[in-house]
Amino acid sequence: MAKQLAFYYDQSVCTGCKACQVACKDDNDLSSGIIWRRVVEINGGDWIKQGATWGQNIFTYHLSLSCNHCEEGICLEVCPTGAMHKREDGVVLIDEDKCIGCRYCEWACPYEAPQYNDDKGKMSKCDFCYNYIDEGLPPACVAACPMRALDFGELSELQAKYGLVDNIYPMPDPSLTKPAIVITPHADAALAGAEGVSIGNVEEI
Amino acid sequence: MDTRDWALVIFTICAQMAVGSFIILGVVHFFVERKSGLQEADRMSDRALLAIGPVLVLGTLASFLHLGSPINGWRAISNIDSSWLSREILFNVLFMGAGAVFAVMQWRKLSTATIRNAIAVVAALIGVVLVVSMSQVYMIRTVPAWDTVATVLSFFTTTFLLGAMAMGTAYAANYTYMQRKSEPGCGPEGAQCDLLRYALRGLAVASIVLVGVTFVIMPLYMGYLSNDSAATQQSADIIVNDYGVVLGLRLALVFLGAVLLGGFIYRTASDPTRERWMINLAYTAFALVLISEVLGRFLFYASQITSGLG
Ligand code: SF4
Ligand code: SF4
Numbered sequence: 001m002a003k004q005l006a007f008y009y010d011q012s013v014c015t016g017c018k019a020c021q022v023a024c025k026d027d028n029d030l031s032s033g034i035i036w037r038r039v040v041e042i043n044g045g046d047w048i049k050q051g052a053t054w055g056q057n058i059f060t061y062h063l064s065l066s067c068n069h070c071e072e073g074i075c076l077e078v079c080p081t082g083a084m085h086k087r088e089d090g091v092v093l094i095d096e097d098k099c100i101g102c103r104y105c106e107w108a109c110p111y112e113a114p115q116y117n118d119d120k121g122k123m124s125k126c127d128f129c130y131n132y133i134d135e136g137l138p139p140a141c142v143a144a145c146p147m148r149a150l151d152f153g154e155l156s157e158l159q160a161k162y163g164l165v166d167n168i169y170p171m172p173d174p175s176l177t178k179p180a181i182v183i184t185p186h187a188d189a190a191l192a193g194a195e196g197v198s199i200g201n202v203e204e205i
Numbered sequence: 206m207d208t209r210d211w212a213l214v215i216f217t218i219c220a221q222m223a224v225g226s227f228i229i230l231g232v233v234h235f236f237v238e239r240k241s242g243l244q245e246a247d248r249m250s251d252r253a254l255l256a257i258g259p260v261l262v263l264g265t266l267a268s269f270l271h272l273g274s275p276i277n278g279w280r281a282i283s284n285i286d287s288s289w290l291s292r293e294i295l296f297n298v299l300f301m302g303a304g305a306v307f308a309v310m311q312w313r314k315l316s317t318a319t320i321r322n323a324i325a326v327v328a329a330l331i332g333v334v335l336v337v338s339m340s341q342v343y344m345i346r347t348v349p350a351w352d353t354v355a356t357v358l359s360f361f362t363t364t365f366l367l368g369a370m371a372m373g374t375a376y377a378a379n380y381t382y383m384q385r386k387s388e389p390g391c392g393p394e395g396a397q398c399d400l401l402r403y404a405l406r407g408l409a410v411a412s413i414v415l416v417g418v419t420f421v422i423m424p425l426y427m428g429y430l431s432n433d434s435a436a437t438q439q440s441a442d443i444i445v446n447d448y449g450v451v452l453g454l455r456l457a458l459v460f461l462g463a464v465l466l467g468g469f470i471y472r473t474a475s476d477p478t479r480e481r482w483m484i485n486l487a488y489t490a491f492a493l494v495l496i497s498e499v500l501g502r503f504l505f506y507a508s509q510i511t512s513g514l515g
Contacts, residue, residue: 101273
């Protein structure tokens with residue numbers, strides 16, 4: 001059994017089509033306002049002077065992100081009820097019977113993964129489609145991607161295969177929570193905290 | 206800021222005011238007892254002590270309103286191992302318990318004064334731990350605007366400032382009540398009258414010092430916010446640009462209430478012919494400082510920005 005399941009995301013081929021986001025929303029019947037997997041659009045660049053003419057170096061890349069089922073998830077530390085818990089395979093889940101809807105995990109998580117369900121008065125979050133995982137099937141988002149940009153597996157194996165990148169802007173300093181994610185960066189991806197780049201679809205994520 | 210966060214404003218303000226009041230009450234009682242004896246000290250303190258309970262209960266009830274599933278609220282104490290939120294709730298319950306035990310014993314004069322004092326000291330220490338754990342709840346590494354010593358410092362200045370102001374008001378109300386009942390010692394030259402002046406002078410000085418501390422922390426904190434990281438800059442932006450008026454009002458009111466009126470209270474407390482003035486000033490000062498602290502706490506929650514995508 002896996003010790004720490006993780007997502008792999010090939011940002012260099014992602015087109016930002018949001019099939020993963022929609023598949024997740026549909027499969028998990030998420031109510032409006034709740035999106036467990038979101039595709040962030042990042043824009044950057046400016047006019048640049050080249051000799052006597054003005055050109056530009058603008059660029060856009062996407063970042064598909066859900067809960068990273070972090071190795072040191074701060075959600076697990078701060079949750080006062082123990083509702084937020086880690087399975088043996090590393091998947092971080094919310095036990096709805098225990099959750100009191102205090103929203104502390106929402107404040108603490110730097111990936112905006114826990115999202116509040118107002119109808120239930122409980123927190124909700126990506127559960128790695130553990131029902132599929134347990135049957136040997138891939139999560140809905142992974143299965144849906146037309147570019148095959150998403151995959152999942154044991155964190156150490158993914159790292160051995162694809163490297164260690166886990167902080168593409170606007171992701172936070174990975175030492176905060178040790179996210180279980182491996183990314184193949186887009187050619188234009190600026191590293192976390194870079195300046196001159198901004199999120200293009202703030203209202204969508 | 207989410208509307209439900211107002212419940213947290215009420216909870217943190219009430220709990221801190223209760224802790225501060227309890228400690229201030231003890232300190233004043235200590236000095237007053239040395240001045241005029243245990244009996245006079247108890248006459249001054251006992252009714253004021255009873256005012257603390259309802260404040261704490263109100264705050265605790267408000268904290269439940271913050272929860273999406275309040276019925277399950279008792280579970281919040283289950284993660285003492287790692288969650289400061291669990292610890293905060295534990296210490297809140299313990300403080301309430303110890304305070305209640307002391308209040309009953311003090312009111313009924315059960316056991317000896319020494320044992321009662323010992324219980325009061327224990328309750329006060331639990332109160333301090335409660336305020337420390339309240340600040341730890343917010344000092345999480347992913348929220349840099351909160352993760353600073355300014356959080357602890359400002360929680361403690363709020364604790365003692367509101368404690369001093371609330372107890373000044375409670376003493377004044379108790380005194381007015383005794384006067385109306387024509388109890389002894391409440392006229393000019395009376396022992397109670399003397400003690401009230403003595404206490405209000407001390408509390409006025411303490412309040413002015415605490416506001417001084419606030420005015421030192423504030424610019425340092427704003428400097429940190431505007432320099433530390435993208436997340437803290439966003440917090441600074443919220444405080445200065447979105448809520449600049451609230452910030453201005455918060456600072457103006459605490460200055461007006463604690464420093465200006467505090468100064469007047471000090472002067473009128475030295476002049477026996479201006480008793481009504483002194484008492485009304487104490488009430489007004491408390492009201493202004495309370496509003497200021499509520500606004501300050503509102504800004505604290507409103508400026509919450511998590512690093513990264515949060
Ligand atoms: S992404 Fe957020 S919610 Fe998910 S494990 Fe990490 S800290 Fe917890
Ligand atoms: S909202 Fe639920 S899962 Fe999140 S910290 Fe509170 S009790 Fe835990």
